Amino acid sequence: MLVVGDATIDLYPTDATSITPGSRFEWHIGGTATNVARWAASLGSETGLVTNIGTDIMGEMAAQHLAESPVDTTHVTRVDATSPLTLYAATEDDEHWTAWIAGSCYGFTPPADPATxxxxxxxxxxxxxxxxxDVNQTAVRRLAEAAAAAGTNVSFDLNGRTTQWPTPDAYRQALQDVLQYCDLVFAGTDDLAVAGIDRTPAGVLELLPPNHSATAFITDGPAETTAMIVADGEVIEQVTATPPTASVATTAGAGDAFAGAVLAARHSGISDLKELATIGNTAGAGDAFAGAVLAARHSGISDLKELATIGNTAGAAAVSTVGPFDTDRFGAMDRLR
Known part of the structure; x- marks a missing residue:
């Protein structure tokens, strides 16, 4: 499979103290597309990534780290620009992210020939x-159209950000332009809210053409995940699956893990909605080991040692913590959100 999109450098404080000059951080390779690609590859799918990486020191380290991962980086482009950074900070009742995107290499370099x-x-x-x-709207639409014309299955994760869209209508129209080509759709309830529609299967149907056919997953954090099959504009099958209980420092990347695991499972031949939702939920809860073992068991592997090896490999590949480093190395940057 080929995953197309963004790569970021995600920074996490190494302790719970306030962030000041000299604070130390762990850094992770992030970005929605890069997360999905790494999860799918860690679960055994041959996965290529199309994204941009900067030529600054963070980009150099990210490029090296990706090159050593199971992801195929043939289509990763080094761009003479800074790397996009995101910074996580916990609050009393939530979490806050700041992103420095302006002037960076955020997004991907459009291919000269999408069909090829x-x-x-x-x-x-x-x-x-x-x-x-202002990121890649035209290129995303052209890739979806070219893939559908070539008989390649198209998957799309809504990933709505209020900071990226002037109005819900603008986001909704952009989604409809792309989703008409899609076979598999991932939507969080927060994404549907950004589009100004019901956070339900009926809301997803509003985004699809009247006679469209697709499989869709609606995730809602720790609440039930809804999976459905749409045929000719009608929901013909719908199931729910409850995510496992998990205690994590941040839920960032859970949706990407869900999508990567479901794509890997679909690629390995799993089609049962309930099982796909369960595998996705397991990965979203941060358990790459369990997700890999579930998929392997379905594909007929029963040897305990082999299952353990598969789970351990997935768990190791899904972890990307590198660092730490300090804030004194960074000057002023534009703040997007």
């Missing part, structure tokens, strides 16, 4: 964070 890029793949996965016009 996508035709070798069974699946192409696209991301909503690169859908704004």
């Amino acid at each position: 890029l996508v035709s070798p793949y069974e699946w192409v996965h696209l991301e909503g964070v690169t859908l704004p016009a």
Whole structure:
């Protein structure tokens, strides 16, 4: 499969103290598309990534780290620009993210010939964070159209950000332009709220053409995940699955893990909605080991040692913590959100 979208450098404080000059951080390779690609690859799918990486020191380290991962980086482009950074900070009752995007290499470099890029793949996965016009809107639409014309399955994760869209109508129209080509749709209830529609299966149907057919997953944090099959504009099958209880420092990346695990499971031949939702929920809860073992058991593997090896490999590949480093190395940057 081919995953197309963004890469970021995500910074996390190493302790709970306030952030000041000299504070120490762990850094992770992030970005919705990069997260999905790494999860799918860690679960055994041959996965390529299309994204930009900067030529600054953070980009150099990210490029090296990705090159050593199971993700195919043939289509990763080094861009003479700074790397996009995000900074996590916990609050008393929530979490806060600040992103420095302006002037960075955020997004991906559009291919000269979209059809040539996508035709070798069974699946192409696209991301909503690169859908704004000032990121990659035209390229995302062209890739979806080219993939559908070539018989390549198209997957799309809405990933709505209020900071990226002037109005719900603008976001909704951009989604409809792309989703008409999609076979698999991932939507969080927060994404649907950004689009100004019901956070339900009926809301998802509003985004699809009247006679469209697709599979869709609606995630809602720790609440039930809804999975459904749409045929000719009608929901013909719908199931729910409750995510496992998990205690995590941040839920960031859970939706990307869900999408990556479901794509890997679909690629391995799993089609049962309940099982796909369960695998996605397990990955979203941060358990790459369990997600990999579930998929392996379905594919017929029963040897305990082999299952343990598969789970351990997935768990190791899904972790990307590198660092730490300090804030004194960074000057002033534009704040997007």
